[in-house]
Amino acid sequence: MSIDVENNNGVCRVVVKDEMTIYTAAAMKTDLMDQLTRCDELEISLQDVSEMDSAGLQLMLLLKSEEQKLKKELRFVKHSQAVIDVLEILDLVAHFGDPIVLPAGEAQ
Template structure:
């Protein structure tokens, strides 16, 4: 399993660049995980990137998991009622 860690902001200011990096990472293996523990700021643009990446993984028949969600990520997922949408285990502390 290949792993990729998103660090810093995943927001409107960084979404475009991070999306390109994540889509390139998607080509690296059939089973992938994206570690979100280092995401310091997260907004709906970041959420859109995660949705697009999950859809691309499904389209290319790859397994993609989001793991280690930071508080910033969890706050937006909870606010948008999307915590369970991705099908990944979320550990609340």
């Protein structure tokens, strides 16, 4: 299992424990979609995502669009630098609308 799940009153907190790449995408898609359908509110923590490629990004985009369809609440939190890099280069920060905490030292 590449994710840690903690369920609390319908609020799921998921910590992604692996890279989000083409190699992990298939398994991760199943796991994360399961969580999204299961709970009303899902918080996905990305601090341990050491690497993200286009497949990983697609996964984020998929979850975001499913959130709307399924009328759920989804938050990505604690973006790792790898994730921030991808969102920034594609100008997608606003699209997800999640507050991003910059790692210390880069706040300026």
